[in-house]
Amino acid sequence: MSAILECKSLSKKFTALTALSNVNLTLERGRIIGLLGPNGSGKTTMIKLLNGLLVPTSGSILVDGKLPGPETKKIVSYLPEKTYLPDWMKISDTIEFFQDFYPDFDSKRANEMLERLHLDANRRMKTLSKGTKEKVQLILVMSRNADLYCLDEPIGGVDPAARDYILNTIITNYNENATVLISTHLIADIEKILDEVVFIKDGNITLHASVEDIRSKEGKSVDTLFREVFKC
């Protein structure tokens, strides 16, 4: 079985800047991995590349050994940083939408999670607060039995209770053999749920290590290490 994600000399240049330069990275299955870096370090570019929303300038990115396309989109469950559900849809419409397009979507699981939040499936997206919209999106994304979950800043700007809810939802729902890739700059909040971290700085991967290794070898938290590495 091939690695779930493989970047080979991956570069992405925009007119004014190089977002990723010559990235080599292999991610294995069955891990929760943090993609950590400050804002503008290339996290989102990386995630867009693996979802086929951008095309590499050079090098390649392979998901399950394949170039991004309909086949890889079937096995990647992606939570972007945006609220991307049309606001005229009812929550039940969004469930039907996911059910229609993703064969691995488990609508029973989605409905159970909605019930636990006491969310009425007849509510329209536009009547929901931003925080609730984000929760609905997370529920949809985590109700898929995907091979790779790709979560872009899932806990950016939420209160501690919501953060715990989100982390709990991720831990309880991801597929056993799947990899969860979480991009964030809020390391302290999520480091305890990570197996591995990838540090990204100015478009380069500066570290890829096991979290427990960092703690036992360096005797410090990932957050502390991050602050040292990315000190301004």
Added chain:
Amino acid sequence: MQWELDSERPVYIQLIEQIQAGIISGVFKPGDKLPSVRDLAAEATVNPNTMQKALSELERIGLVYANRTSGRFITSDEAMITKLKGQSAKEQILDFIERMKQLGFSPEETLALVTDIVKNGR
């Protein structure tokens, strides 16, 4: 169960300590069935693989045993739990004596002080 974990030390070691503490304090009773790894991990907001590692270690030392079909249980071996309690008490006392030393009390003075306080209730 209330989980308190810091990120400076390996998390699986802290999980082992806290589950042991839970067994001693009776949050987990002898013979109790443990929740699934996934649920325990969610409850403590830690990585399931880390929780798995902690439970495997507890299994290795015999505090927890796994039944192939029905999950994981706390050991029913009361002697073992008593031993664990003794161990934990000893650790706490050694720790306490060490701290009293730092305050300038010799172990004998500490003992006298403890005896006095226990007798007089205050």
Added chain:
Amino acid sequence: MLSKLLKHEFKATARLMLPLYLVLCVLTIVDRIALSIEFKGALNVIPVFATFAYGLSIVAIAVVSFVIIVLRFYKNLMTDEGYLMFTLPTKSHQLINSKLLVSFVWNIASILVIILSIFGVMATPDRMDLFRDGYQMFISELKQEFGAFNMSLFLFEFIVLMIVGLINNILIIYVSIAVGQLFNGHKVLGSFAAYIGIGTVIQIVMTVLFITLGVLFNKSFSESSSVPQIIFPITIGFLLLTNVLYYWGTDFIFKRKLNLE
């Protein structure tokens, strides 16, 4: 996958179009009744208002049919909703197909609904006779002008031209929006600029083409048969060619140059 995209595209658009059709249907009946009753004095404003409201609903349908072409494409693909659509396990050309087909169907449906409703308001037995006479006169004049064969050809080509032209109108909007999203931060402005730019280029090319043809076929252009035999076929061919270019351009940008904000 296309069938599912179509299903959801129809669902997203029907909620706008069907209520409008219903309103038009009601106003058609209201206006028909209002026009058939003899009102006296101040009450004369009733048929005036009814007709005004009726006209407004026709305008609304025409406007919304057009807006659907633009907005469903722009909002659903180029804004935040694009993150949802472009990560579906589909090919990008299926996204274009679903939008194109659904926009096309709604525009045709709107035309038919409006025509039907005009009959609904106007049709009386005498007027229908008048209409039938007018239609027969029109056909016989065409026959006189073109001859039987060329007339059938003319009518057939006319319908094809309408269809290809409608698709052309939709696709030029799509390609303009796709080009516009290359201008990060000025996507809407970029789309307008692209629309005007592409439109101008096409106008110039077409003018040059017809002047050249006019010189080449100098003599035959003055004959009426040149319409079905030369002018329409060339126009259709030209539109088909630009359709292919617009479609290909849109798909190329989606595949290689997509840049959602």
